Amino acid sequence: MDMTPSRRLLAIADDLSGAAEVAAALHSRTTRSRVLLFGGPGTTGGMASALRPRHVGEATVLDLDSRYRPEAEAAEAVREALRMSSPDGGVRGALGTPDALDTRGAPGGPGAPDAADTFVLKKIDSLLRGNVAAEIAALAEGGAGVVLAPALPIAGRVVRSGVVHIDGVPLHEGDAWRAEAVPPPTSVAQALGGLPTALIPLTTVRASRPALLTALRAAAAAGRVAVCDAETDADLDAIVGASLADGPRTRLVGSGGLALAVGRHLATAFPVAGAPIAPAPAAREATDPAPKDATGPAATDLAATTTTGPATAAKGPVVPGAAAVTPSASAAPTADAAASTALTRAAPAPAAGGPSAPAGRPVLVVVGTAEPGAVEQVRRLVADGAGHHRLPLAELLADGPPVRLPALGAAVTVVSLGASTKSPGPAPAYEAAAPLPSPRPAPQAVASASAPPSAGAAGPVSGRRLVLGLARAVGEAVAAHRGAVDLVLTGGETARRVLDALAVTELDPVGQVHHGAVHLRTPDGRSVVTRPGSFGDPDSLRHIVRALRRHPTERKVTS
Numbered sequence: 177m178d179m180t181p182s183r184r185l186l187a188i189a190d191d192l193s194g195a196a197e198v199a200a201a202l203h204s205r206t207t208r209s210r211v212l213l214f215g216g217p218g219t220t221g222g223m224a225s226a227l228r229p230r231h232v233g234e235a236t237v238l239d240l241d242s243r244y245r246p247e248a249e250a251a252e253a254v255r256e257a258l259r260m261s262s263p264d265g266g267v268r269g270a271l272g273t274p275d276a277l278d279t280r281g282a283p284g285g286p287g288a289p290d291a292a293d294t295f296v297l298k299k300i301d302s303l304l305r306g307n308v309a310a311e312i313a314a315l316a317e318g319g320a321g322v323v324l325a326p327a328l329p330i331a332g333r334v335v336r337s338g339v340v341h342i343d344g345v346p347l348h349e350g351d352a353w354r355a356e357a358v359p360p361p362t363s364v365a366q367a368l369g370g371l372p373t374a375l376i377p378l379t380t381v382r383a384s385r386p387a388l389l390t391a392l393r394a395a396a397a398a399g400r401v402a403v404c405d406a407e408t409d410a411d412l413d414a415i416v417g418a419s420l421a422d423g424p425r426t427r428l429v430g431s432g433g434l435a436l437a438v439g440r441h442l443a444t445a446f447p448v449a450g451a452p453i454a455p456a457p458a459a460r461e462a463t464d465p466a467p468k469d470a471t472g473p474a475a476t477d478l479a480a481t482t483t484t485g486p487a488t489a490a491k492g493p494v495v496p497g498a499a500a501v502t503p504s505a506s507a508a509p510t511a512d513a514a515a516s517t518a519l520t521r522a523a524p525a526p527a528a529g530g531p532s533a534p535a536g537r538p539v540l541v542v543v544g545t546a547e548p549g550a551v552e553q554v555r556r557l558v559a560d561g562a563g564h565h566r567l568p569l570a571e572l573l574a575d576g577p578p579v580r581l582p583a584l585g586a587a588v589t590v591v592s593l594g595a596s597t598k599s600p601g602p603a604p605a606y607e608a609a610a611p612l613p614s615p616r617p618a619p620q621a622v623a624s625a626s627a628p629p630s631a632g633a634a635g636p637v638s639g640r641r642l643v644l645g646l647a648r649a650v651g652e653a654v655a656a657h658r659g660a661v662d663l664v665l666t667g668g669e670t671a672r673r674v675l676d677a678l679a680v681t682e683l684d685p686v687g688q689v690h691h692g693a694v695h696l697r698t699p700d701g702r703s704v705v706t707r708p709g710s711f712g713d714p715d716s717l718r719h720i721v722r723a724l725r726r727h728p729t730e731r732k733v734t735s
Contacts (some may be wrong), residue, residue: 183424185235185442186261187435188254189299190306191668192675194432195239196694196706198299199685201435202235207442209235211683211696213675214257235442241672243306244640250307254298254314261294295424297438302328302431303352303710304340304361309369312401312429316371321396321426323419326364327406328433330691331711334407338363338375352710355639364403371401378405381414388418396426412437432692536725537702538584539662541717542650543592544643544670545709553717554590560718562586566594572645579645581653584661588721591650593642643673651677660702664720667709675704689723690716 187202187209189195195211203209238257242250298315300308304326316322327335332343339362340347346362347353353360361367365375374395380388381404395402404415412430416437419426428434541557543550558564563586571579572593581591651674654661665671675683683696683704692711696704705720 183233183293183295184261185233185295185297185438186257187235187237187297187299188257189237189239190243190250190301190311191241192239192672193665193668193692193694193706193708194299194301195237196671196683196685196696197432197692197708198297198435199235199237199683199696200688200694201432201439202237202442203685204439204443207233207235207439209237209685211237211239211685213672213681213683214238214240214253239672242311243301244669245307247307247310251310251314254311255317258296258315261296293424295420296427297435298427298429299435300326300429300431302326302331302333302340302433303342303347304364304367305353305356308367309371312368313371315427315429316399316401319399321392321402321422323392323395323402323404323415323426323428324364324368325404325406325412325415325428325430325434327404327412328431329406329408329412330433330436333431333433335364335403335405336378336407337405338365338373338403340364368401368403372399373403374398374400376402376404378407378411381405381411385414385418385421388414389421392418392426393422406433409433409437413440416441536587537660537662538586538657539588539664539721539724540584540650540654541588541590541664541666541721542646542670542674543590543666543717544646545667547709549712549714550592550666550709552714553712554592556714557588557590557717557721560588560721562588562590562721564590564592566592567646567649568594569642572642572649574645578648578652581649584653584657587725590717591646593646640669643667643669646670647673647677650674654678660700662703662705662724664705664707664717664724666707666717668706670709671704671706680704687723689720693720695723 185202187195187198189198192211192213199209199211240250240253240257242253245253296315298311300306300311312322312324325335326340327333334341342350342352348360348362365373374391376388376391376395380391392402404411406412406415412433416428416434419428420441428438541554541562543554554564563582565581567579567581647670654663655678663674665674675681680698682699684699686695686697686703688694689705690712693705693707693716696706698704703724705724707716707720
């Protein structure tokens with residue numbers, strides 16, 4: 177399938193860090209993308225208008241915020257997203273009256289995309305967490321073919337014989353699901369519940385394209401989800417190429433690895449960047465001087481900073497001030513290949529007595545992940561001079577006003593969760609963070625995602641209530657600060673709740689610090705870096721902060 181100006185790409189993610197990953201994967205020198213927060217504050221009734229592309233060929237990435245919602249709600253969110261991409265762009269029910277997705281205005285008018293010309297990419301967790309079965313079932317309604325490839329080679333996550341492996345260990349034999357309330361699935365097919373599946377083994381994936389295409393068509397004709405083995409980026413490239421041969425009727429489902437493969441496909445199939453339909457905030461910010469009260473890192477070309485290499489890149493961040501050389505789709509690396517080459521150029525040292533680099537905006541790092549590696553990441557950031565405040569769990573869960581954070585006076589402040597009942601304050605760098613339970617609500621008492629935390633609820637500590645309390649505290653601190661604050665948000669649930677608290681509903685990708693750590697820009701010019709909780713080596717937060725507060729002798733390579 178060729179991406180022509182009459183065709184649109186709608187990507188759907190179940191959490192914000194995943195949506196950011198997809199936007200970064202699809203954004204290049206030849207394609208554009210943006211992230212919209214589905215169901216965020218103030219979006220009711222206007223999401224279809226927001227979906228109207230600003231550039232020909234622009235990819236829209238929707239964060240459905242559905243990973244920890246009840247299955248029925250998650251499936252309905254997918255259906256609603258698909259309805260918004262219908263020919264008339266109609267949005268009814270919870271989202272209000274019909275609206276247009278036409279790039280030129282009137283529904284059905286010249287330039288209006290047909291539903292058959294909307295290519296759908298569904299981002300899921302590479303560890304198969306979330307409502308995978310319910311959301312794929314909604315995608316398959318109406319007889320659409322579904323091709324599922326959850327491998328993420330860059331992070332050592334591959335699919336062999338229909339089983340997800342992490343660094344060679346089957347998912348169900350490791351501890352990747354330690355924060356979840358249920359055991360991990362023993363196979364991709366089991367994660368899909370009762371949905372009929374057809375395994376596409378690695379031998380077929382690596383066969384000729386006609387052979388792979390025949391297998392995918394047979395699965396679709398039988399009403400089965402094609403579950404594809406994949407171990408390398410080249411495998412994912414083959415799956416994308418064959419899947420798109422029949423046009424947008426086939427819907428692709430996978431991790432950020434599959435999104436990267438789609439991005440490589442678009443970069444070759446859609447060689448000319450689309451002309452802007454309307455001025456985009458990101459484009460203006462990249463060329464206009466920053467307002468006096470909104471100083472911060474200049475926008476950088478995402479194509480020069482995004483990596484698409486294999487597993488080693490996940491553990492070795494792109495050095496701030498370096499650009500990653502992205503391999504072409506025709507030379508996709510194998511799982512054992514070296515990471516994408518990083519090219520660093522140092523700018524000449526400033527002349528003696530010359531002006532020093534601006535200090536920039538304060539950076540607030542919010543660590544809401546349960547991953548053990550986050551403790552060491554925070555320790556190293558604090559060793560660099562960051563302030564660290566641990567918020568007491570009991571106060572985050574309590575009714576009443578949000579927990580009050582100290583004023584954001586430091587250049588870098590880290591906020592994490594703690595078990596102490598004392599008021600927030602400086603914490604020892606070595607003190608372990610409190611484990612964060614899964615945000616998935618208990619079946620007996622499903623709480624609304626926007627409801628404030630309640631201390632009176634019985635039962636075990638709710639991860640979602642903790643994250644809501646954390647987001648309220650961060651929102652109050654940012655609102656109380658005079659001037660803009662840049663944010664680093666770890667964990668998709670944490671990122672979404674914080675941005676909801678700040679009423680942010682749209683983000684433009686700027687670049688990647690390392691795989692999964694995506695630098696985005698809000699419409700008012702603030703920087704936001706999102707990163708999945710399980711991603712990043714011990715220096716991940718260090719690299720992210722340094723990228724936002726760049727040393728005066730470093731600069732990005734953009735050509």
